[in-house]
Amino acid sequence: MKQIVLFGAPAAGKGTLAGKIKKILPQIPHISTGDILRENKKNETPLGLKAKEYMDSGKLVPDELVIDMVEDRLKRDDVKNYGYLLDGFPRTLSQAEKLEEIAPAEVVLVLDVPRQELLNRVLGRISCPECNAIYNKFSIPPKKEGICDICGAKLVHRSDDTEETMNKRIDTYEENAGPVIRFYEEKGLVKHVDGTRTMHLTEKEIKSFLEIV
Ligand SMILES: [Zn+2]
Structure with missing residues (x-):
């Protein structure tokens, strides 16, 4: 309790x-x-x-x-x-x-x-529309900018903020x-x-x- x-x-x-x-x-x-x-x-x-x-x-x-x-x-x-x-x-x-x-x-x-960390978390959120992998531009960037490591699709922003x-x-x-x-x-x-x-x-x-x- x-x-x-x-x-x-x-x-x-x-x-x-x-x-x-x-x-x-x-x-x-x-x-x-x-x-x-x-x-x-x-x-x-x-x-x-x-x-x-x-x-x-x-x-x-x-x-x-x-x-x-x-x-x-x-x-x-x-x-x-x-x-x-x-x-x-x-x-x-x-x-x-x-x-x-x-x-x-x-x-x-x-x-x-x-x-700054809160901003990075939200503004850096990117994901793969094909395989749903999630990245962050600042903390977990894909190997190639804007491209999914797993399937090679183009990454999109996840936050409207x-x-x-x-x-x-x-x-x-x-x-x-x-x-x-x-x-x-x-x-x-x-x-x-x-x-x-x-x-x-x-x-x-x-x-x-x-x-x-
Ligand atoms: Zn992918």
Whole structure:
């Protein structure tokens, strides 16, 4: 049983880290606000229908509505029995304060990745349309520029992001997450994880982050 909150910029590798945590705590529910929103919309719950109105008119779903949906989710038995791995929540201080009331976080993992590395990860993504091989211009380049090593097809870009949109996404993350991370830092709950080596983190390292002995 562990109540974990995960923070990381776009492309920081939250999915990879979450996967590694799930290997150690297989029953922990991985809860993301995106999934909760989709589920509520799909099941046409009263909250989901309200959220849909906002989204359809191109507006952000208000804080209180997100909180209500997450609160709903956190009341289920799997959370009571196994804790949670929260991703994308809390995004604001009022959400963090609410979470303290419902089911307080025990560990807050912050994936640190330098901005240039995030940009490289997203802007460098290229793939083969023929055999689906994936490359990165900066970190895993093909032997011959723009050509697939395996089948010789011409490689294509995988991201719609430009440097500008990616920088904006990172700025938004920093603006939102900054105060919330400080809130948890004051409580002594934050563990910084080197996101440049998430793939290589050992089970032992992750257990020590999570204070599981
Ligand atoms: Zn190929």
